[in-house]
Amino acid sequence: MKTITTEELQKRVEAGEQLNIIDVREEEEVSAGMIPGAKHIPLGEIDSRVGDFSKGQPYYMVCRSGARSGRASAFLNDQGIDATNVEGGMLSWNGETRA
Template sequence: MQEITAIELAKKLNDGESLNIIDVREDEEVAQGKIPGATHIPLGELPDRLDELSKEKQYYMVCRSGARSGRASAFLEAEGYDATNMAGGMLDWEDEVEV
């Protein structure tokens, strides 16, 4: 499984790269703040919302600690998507968040 650190992902964002970030946390977790521009798709809804994703794009998966996003990344990879897990999750995120 491909992984990226929170620092590496923040650098890409701050450098102006156009990224596809998916936050797989639950509603109440996301309400406390998410990475600016991230799309919220709770992990349990991911299989039913694959039509919202493109196999032509790369996705960065985010959760609280990196475990759920790791499962999401593995699932997406098995379905033929390009997914990278943000290791450490939002616990490691030190950059801006949007509420």
């Protein structure tokens, strides 16, 4: 499984890159703040929403610590989707967040 550090992802976000960041945390967790531009799809909905992902696009999966996003990345990779796990998740994120 491919991974990216929060530092690497933060540099790309701050450089203005258009990235497909998917936050798989639960509703109450994302209310504390998400990476700007991230889309919220709870882990429990990933399998039923696999059709929302394009096979030609890379996705960056994030959760609180990196465990749930790792499971989401592995599942999506098995479906032929290019998904990268964000190591350390939001616990390691030092960049800007939005509500």
